[in-house]
Amino acid sequence: MSxxxxxxxxxxxxxxxxxxxxxVAIAGPPGAGKSTLAERLVEILNARGERAVVLPMDGxxxxxxxxxxxxxxxxxxxxxxxxxxxxxxxxRAVRLGDEDVLVPVFDRDRDIAIASARSIAPQDxxxxxxxxxxxxxxxxxxxxxxxxxxxxxxxxxxxxLQRRLTARWQGYRLDTAGIACKLNGNDLPNARLVMxxxxxxxxxxxxx
Numbered sequence: 001m002s003x004x005x006x007x008x009x010x011x012x013x014x015x016x017x018x019x020x021x022x023x024v025a026i027a028g029p030p031g032a033g034k035s036t037l038a039e040r041l042v043e044i045l046n047a048r049g050e051r052a053v054v055l056p057m058d059g060x061x062x063x064x065x066x067x068x069x070x071x072x073x074x075x076x077x078x079x080x081x082x083x084x085x086x087x088x089x090x091x092r093a094v095r096l097g098d099e100d101v102l103v104p105v106f107d108r109d110r111d112i113a114i115a116s117a118r119s120i121a122p123q124d125x126x127x128x129x130x131x132x133x134x135x136x137x138x139x140x141x142x143x144x145x146x147x148x149x150x151x152x153x154x155x156x157x158x159x160x161l162q163r164r165l166t167a168r169w170q171g172y173r174l175d176t177a178g179i180a181c182k183l184n185g186n187d188l189p190n191a192r193l194v195m196x197x198x199x200x201x202x203x204x205x206x207x208x
Contacts, residue, residue, distance in 0.1 A: 002206055005037065008152065009044040011203065012126060015150050021097035022126045023147060027134040027198060028154035029191030030077065031164040033208035037154060038130040040208075045126055053124040055094060057131020059104030059113050060087040078190055079133050084140045091129065091147050097122050132190065135198040145199065153198065156207030161191050 003011075016022035026034050038054045045052035060083045067073040072081050093101045105117035120127060133141045135151060156164075165187045169179045 003203075005040045005044055005208070008037070008203070008205070009041050009048065012041070012045065012150065013048065013050065016126055019149065020125070021095065022149050023091070023095055024126065024128050025134040025144075025148040025151040025201075026128055026130040026154065027132065027136075027151065027194070027201065029161055029194040030132055030187050031161045031168065031191070032154040032156055033164075034130040034132075034154050037152075037208040038128045041128055050126055051121075051124045052126040052128060053118075053120050055091070055103055055118075055120060055127055055129045056105060057082070057087060057129065057134065058106035058108075059117070060084070060090075061106055061113050063113070064111065075186055077132075077186055079136060079138070079141060079193070082133070088140075088144060088147070091144065094120050094127055095147055132194050133198075135201060136194065137197055137199045142199075151199075151201040151203070153201035153204045154208055155195055155204065158188070158191065158195075160207060162188065 012022070012024055026038050028034050035056065038056075042052045042054055061076065062072075062081050062083055064073060064076070067076055067081055072078070075081055090101060090103055099122060101120045102116035103118050103120060104113045104115045106113050129148070134144060134148070135153060136142065162183065165183055166179055169182050174182065
């Protein structure tokens with residue numbers, strides 16, 4: 001399905017009617033456009049008089065030192081390289097909505113998560129939570145399911161994902177061999193896992 005950001009925002013507002021806090025999961029494979037969609041939706045929702053904010057799952061990457069100790073650094077971004085328990089605890093606190101919740105944000109240029117980099121206030125009624133594995137129907141990720149009020153799945157074709165991910169790594173000045181290693185050793189296996197093992201979302205779109 002192809003929908004504009006304005007149409008998706010209208011759906012969220014309609015579904016959130018009467019809710020004191022409304023949590024939206026925006027899931028999909030790497031390179032699908034989840035963060036772009038989330039940021040655009042925040043702009044639209046706030047322009048329409050809502051209080052909306054983004055909570056990115058990427059802030060819960062394990063530190064590179066821990067990943068190196070566990071032999072997982074080459075797989076950074078795979079499901080097992082995130083602090084799922086810490087993420088779930090933050091989402092539960094956000095769901096309560098009774099106090100400011102400070103959340104980490106991932107700095108892709110420096111390849112680190114920055115603690116307490118964004119605040120979610122009690123007045124922020126709609127929280128857009130975006131990340132690859134929010135709908136993954138495998139433990140421990142499946143335990144997140146009851147925390148979301150509405151779910152969106154963003155999934156372009158594999159060919160389009162490969163094009164976008166190649167352009168991403170070219171932006172980091174990787175050579176052809178380095179890009180192939182990133183794509184075939186990590187990004188595309190993660191993408192296929194997300195597309196094959198995620199629960200159905202209430203709204204699915206072809207990409208953004």
